[in-house]
Amino acid sequence: MADFARIRPLFSASSMDVAATLDAILEHLGDAGIGGNIRFTLLSDAEPQAWDLDLRAKKYAPVDRPGNRKAAQGVDLELVMKASTWNEIATGRLAPLDAFGAGRLRLRGDANLANELYERLKDDAGGATSVCR
Amino acid sequence: MVDRATGIVEALKLSTFRGFAEVRRTDGELPAVAIFIIWFRDESHGPAALYTSELTTAMARRLEVTVVTEDDSAFIEDLTIHAPAGDGTAPG
Numbered sequence: 229m230a231d232f233a234r235i236r237p238l239f240s241a242s243s244m245d246v247a248a249t250l251d252a253i254l255e256h257l258g259d260a261g262i263g264g265n266i267r268f269t270l271l272s273d274a275e276p277q278a279w280d281l282d283l284r285a286k287k288y289a290p291v292d293r294p295g296n297r298k299a300a301q302g303v304d305l306e307l308v309m310k311a312s313t314w315n316e317i318a319t320g321r322l323a324p325l326d327a328f329g330a331g332r333l334r335l336r337g338d339a340n341l342a343n344e345l346y347e348r349l350k351d352d353a354g355g356a357t358s359v360c361r
Numbered sequence: 362m363v364d365r366a367t368g369i370v371e372a373l374k375l376s377t378f379r380g381f382a383e384v385r386r387t388d389g390e391l392p393a394v395a396i397f398i399i400w401f402r403d404e405s406h407g408p409a410a411l412y413t414s415e416l417t418t419a420m421a422r423r424l425e426v427t428v429v430t431e432d433d434s435a436f437i438e439d440l441t442i443h444a445p446a447g448d449g450t451a452p453g
Contacts, residue, residue, distance in 0.1 A: 271362075271433055300391035308364075309433050329379075329401040331434035334364070337392030339383075359379050359401075 232325035233355030238318040249318040250288040264304040264341045270311040305337035362432040370420035382416050398435045406436040
């Protein structure tokens with residue numbers, strides 16, 4: 229099995245700026261034609277924070293009450309991880325599939341959307357973006 | 362912290378490299394489909410062969426399962442297979 233692909237760095241700052249990473253995702257995708265609503269739920273010692281990224285409308289927003297079921301209506305894919313894990317992924321230091329396989333990332337919803345997004349964001353060094361083919 | 366998901370097994374994806382279970386949740390949580398890891402590479406968080414066997418039975422019989430994971434992990438830590446809903450009569 230080949231090494232898993234990392235994604236191209238979405239930001240380089242040492243401090244976590246979730247909005248900046250979501251901006252970078254939208255910028256990298258450009259007009260790739262991918263649609264779907266993706267929720268990033270980031271866990272920490274404090275209250276979890278969540279952001280919804282709407283790929284079709286090219287916008288994102290923090291979620292007021294991530295635990296509220298109604299708030300999850302319309303979410304196609306949810307990625308749940310610690311904020312520190314997202315920091316490693318977004319800076320290109322950790323491959324998302326390595327995070328998943330290490331028990332540091334949970335995925336709910338449309339796995340095909342996750343694969344498509346991963347394929348579009350992978351860095352130029354190559355590597356696998358799926359374990360199901 | 363742990364996460365608990367109850368639903369119906371829709372698919373098992375098995376190879377020497379990985380074992381995944383796809384579960385459609387019936388507990389009202391969204392998104393409705395969740396992917397769980399039985400094993401990945403040489404790592405599992407429980408008896409992978411038993412998990413696979415029980416999940417296969419649950420899928421074949423459409424039994425509800427409850428899967429427990431750490432809240433940021435897809436590895437199955439605990440698995441419950443629920444008996445089919447009966448008609449209330451004692452077995453004869």
